[in-house]
Amino acid sequence: MTHVNNFEYSRIAEIQSQIRHLTAEYHDLTKDRATRHRRPEFKMPAGACFDDRDRTEAVMAALDLELTGGRSVVEFERGLSEKIKMRSSIACNSGSSANLLAFATLCDPSLDNHIKKGAEVITSAVEFPTTVAPILQYGCVPVVVDVEPQIGNLNLDALEEAVSSRTQAIMSAHTLGSPFRADHVREFADLNNLWFIEDNCDSLGATVAERPAGSFGHLSTLSFYPAHHITSGEGGCVSAQSVQTATIVRSLRDWGRDCWCSPGEDNRCMSRFDWRLPGLPDGFDHKYVFTRVGFNLKMSDLQARVLMSQLQKxxxxxxxxxxxxxxxxxxxxxxxxxxxxxxxxxxxxxxxxxxxxxxxxxxxxxxxxxxxxxxxxxxxxxxxxxxxxxxxxxxxxxxxxxxxxxxxxxxxxxxxxxxxxxxxxxxxxxxxxxxxxxxxxxxx
Missing domain, CATH: 3.90.1150.10 (Aspartate Aminotransferase, domain 1)
Structure with missing residues (x-):
């Protein structure tokens, strides 16, 4: 039996090597053809940039049937956190979902000073709609300020006038790859006891005061749509500075469940059947305890494999x-x-x-x-x-x-x-x- 298994493993490795080689060759033969995101005779404003490694990672993930979120998503989250200097990152299915998750997290009642319905949130007049949409979706009031001339970002001089006794947060995006002084915004937010969500969907790789854009907010967001700096076709991410907010983001992303096990993992808490919760039978399976009204906004491992390759570039x-x-x-x-x-x-x-x-x-x-x-x-x-x-x-x-x-x-x-x-x-x-x-x- 051992001899057969060794033969099988050897044959699998051989096939994988052949597929990798053929995928790279296929990429070289087809890389210049027209696609929806690449028209060789047209100077597109944005588009995906894939190489043979990106394509190979996608093929190998599909070959392994890594079709839901798992180990590769976790590895990508760690790599991204290191890149942008945030404590934690939680991958999701789009940048718009990332903005929704970030705002929903700050509305969670478990947080001190959580955002309440009717609260005011300062934002910029020149934004992509899904930066502002969560403010409306959660029953809050956008406080809209103008942008800086010849820069197009949130006008920091207007923050003092915009803040009121009802203000609880600032949520704004770095415009078209040019970041605003997020360090100054964070200082203002801290002085006024406000949350700060830094929408970094357009500006991965930019810096503010020699620190990565996306590292200043209590939460920051990214998009991996084909037009953006790195891509997996669709995809997004929320990065968090604290363990508490990261835990809430992950729970909301994963149906609102209380369990923190990764997909395919069981009993990380070592007390899966020992919980006692009001209204539920003693020992009710903790994997099916839901403490938040959440979503299902997960990223697949196939996307994460491509993004890990893209992140290196x-x-x-x-x-x-x-x-x-x-x-x-x-x-x-x-x-x-x-x-x-x-x-x-x-x-x-x-x-x-x-x-x-x-x-x-x-x-x-x-x-x-x-x-x-x-x-x-x-x-x-x-x-x-x-x-x-x-x-x-x-x-x-x-x-x-x-x-x-x-x-x-x-x-x-x-x-x-x-x-x-x-x-x-x-x-x-x-x-x-x-x-x-x-x-x-x-x-x-």
Whole structure:
């Protein structure tokens, strides 16, 4: 029997080696073909960047039928926590779910000073909707402040005016890879006894005061959608500074159960059948005790295997993003028709896109420019939802707006961004810079 088992193990290892080799060869043969997230003749604003190792990890995970969350998810969570200098990370199925989990965690009654229904939460006027959505979903009131000119992030000078006796949290995102001074926001939050959720979905690899973006909030979030800095197709993560908040996030992610065993694991507490809880029979199986109204927002091991491979490339991806940004800057920094967005002092971006606002000197309106760019093979996007308070989702909603939001309104009307992601070559960037300048200054 031992001889047969040894033969089987040897044969399995041989097959795995062949599959790895063939997968790498397949990747080399197909890497340049068009996909939904890669159009070779079109300069997309964002997209996934996979190599043969990423593809091989996905294939091997599928071969092992690692289709739910398990060991690989745990390994990825540890690696990510180390990368962004947070105590714990809890992987989930999307960045939007990460924001929902983070906010829901701070509403948990087991926390001192938990966020209560009707509380105010300070946020920025220029956000992706799912940064703001959890505030509304949990019955709280967004307090919307304007953004900094030529940066597009939460205006820290407005925080003092925005805070009130009902304020319990600040929740805002680093815009398009350029982080705000999250260290200053955390100082303000601590002085005012507020929670701080740092939405880092667009800025993995960026730094603030030489610390990783995503390391300042009580909780921070990431997205692994194909447009983001690393990707598994879908996926997200909540990172926590304390054991208590990490425990709540994990419980809410996993149906709201009280048990902390990983999938496939039993009796980590060594007292699985010894619990006594009001209303339940003595010794009721602790794996089926639910203390929170939770969700099922888990990540699969297949996604985690790809992300562990992608995580090794964060620094390289950041260098390429910033190089591509610099090339576009060289073409447009002295162009009268645009105002370029830059980063706050004391920060190092990991640029998600190259953002600019058109001025009266531009030969084309933003709509005209976007159409002309598409016809030139260059993809572009507006900045998230523009002034988010103008979006239909806010109609009839209770909110408090600080001032008239002139910068957000200008961004909604005149701002645009184009890609700098690592899938774009230096040649692509030179073409884009030259073409954008020509359209703005000459109209053709």
């Amino acid at each position: 964060v620094d390289t991806f950041t260098e390429r993003r910033n190089r591509n940004w610099e090339i576009l800057y060289s073409y447009l920094h002295d162009c009268r028709g645009v105002i370029l967005f830059t980063n706050a002092e004391g920060t190092r971006p990991s640029w998600f896109g190259f953002t600019f606002m058109l001025t009266n000197h531009s030969k084309l309106s933003r709509r005209q420019l976007q159409i002309a760019l598409e016809q030139s093979g260059i993809g572009s996007r507006v900045v998230f939802a523009g002034n988010i308070t103008a979006q239909p989702m806010f109609r009839g909603r209770q909110m408090r707006i600080i001032g008239d939001l002139p910068v957000a309104n200008r961004i909604a009307r005149d701002a645009l961004w184009v890609g700098v992601y690592p899938g774009l070559s230096e040649e692509d960037m030179h073409y884009m810079g030259c073409r954008i300048r020509s359209l703005i200054t000459e109209g053709n």
